[in-house]
Amino acid sequence: MSAIDTGMPAGPSLEARAAYLDAVLGSLPGLRLLTDEVDRESYRRDETAYLEPPLPIGVALPTATAEVAELVRLAAIHRVPVVPRGAGTGLSGGAAGVDGGLTIAFTRMDRILEIDRADLVVVTQPGVVNADLKKAVAAEGLFYAPDPASYEMCTIGGNLGTNAGGLCCVKYGVTRDSVIGLEIVTADGSVVRLGGRTVKDVAGYGLIPLIVGSQGTLAIVTEATLRLRPAPPPKATLIAFFAALDDAGRAVAAVIDAGVEPCTLELMDRTTIRAVDDIHHLGLDLDAAAMLLIESDLPGAAAGIALETAARACDGAGATTTIIATDPQEADWLRQGRRMAFNAMEQLGVARMEDVGVPRGRVPDLLREIERIASDQGLTIATFGHVGDGNLHPNIILDRDEPDGAAKLKRATDALCIAAIELGGTVTAEHGIGISRRDFLERQRGAGAVALMRAIKDALDPLGILNPGKVLSER
């Protein structure tokens, strides 16, 4: 399948690129800087395999904020773009290379600096893997909530870059809701601290929510202070199967309406159930059109009561089977199966994961729209996602040697984005605009809102060196 052009801006001259790399080597002799083509190649893309972004001119692996600041200060002098990067698991091209640009990979800034039980915060460098942070705070009896399905691979810096969601947002919110302090490097190489450790703080404009989710286009995060909670009790798990997608959609509304406050409310459709079961052999109902995974982390008997209420709501919406998992290991496998759904999709062919979101009440409409688009365009679209947030991931699956693949993908993703907007929703609930969805930003947000975004970008990055061509298209 041919790659999709990224429409990225042209980079600096060859002389400027060489002068920049020389300046970096001169000023930071201890820095690990990869310039071999083979090394750079592995930093060209994130998980958007369907894009063909430019190769970075180098990849810097700093270990300290001061090195990041110097890399950016020199980049401003030489007008060389810089791309911050975590683990490269992003699904919008955010960490993909830019023409003539240096990629700054944070994998070596991977220290947890402090866990403070009294203030209930963790202070961390951006390169720490989400699961490692969770494990470290869990050892202290504490809980860091945000849990993207990729949590065993993705980094805190990447999560801050995308404002990552995940499986427990339905109860605990997205990454932004857990951030109370940041250290950032701005576009001129200055180091600035935002926020602190106070739970409530309204001094001045809210810059943290602006930086979180800006995909490295407004500033680079070099340290974060994140909110913790006391560890919740182990989860209780329910699965419900449905003969029709529509029934599963109605069950979601019924569960919420019944007053259940799940910590996980996930959906998998028939193609996903079969692909996941094929790999993980979980004994799922392969004839079902949809499955819901519902969990509660309420204490003691309350979790069981919540799940029984949820099971009744599912039955009322037409569930064919509801099962409350009695074995924690079995529940773990089910959760892991859902987390690995995208990998299961990739076994079926080239998979492009979309990320549409709608108000919860419109979920059944969105599910119908996805089925209509698949049937109109003669495509396989496998859907799973965080249905409790109204956030679904339709995966368009194409044969690897599909001759007209790029055009088919574009038609299908355009149709999905338009459907989400028309249902009062969003073209991206958690993966970000990046490169993949730039064309729809103005259609969703409106010209006035995009003009404000451009004004902010111009104010914070007047030379346009921070991850250019991402989020906002070139004028």
Ligand SMILES: Cc1cc2nc3c(=O)[nH]c(=O)nc-3n(C[C@H](O)[C@H](O)[C@H](O)COP(=O)(O)OP(=O)(O)OC[C@H]3O[C@@H](n4cnc5c(N)ncnc54)[C@H](O)[C@@H]3O)c2cc1C
């Ligand atoms: C199998 C799979 C499942 C996934 N499930 C989820 C999910 O449930 N929820 C979800 O939200 N996402 C999910 N994702 C997408 C992805 O994992 C998230 O977007 C994650 O936050 C990316 O983290 P990363 O470390 O890989 O960042 P990268 O992909 O390297 O970067 C992501 C963005 O953050 C920016 N960035 C990185 N570091 C910094 C920094 N220090 N300062 C400023 N900007 C920075 C980058 O420039 C880029 O724009 C999934 C991906 C896969 C492959």
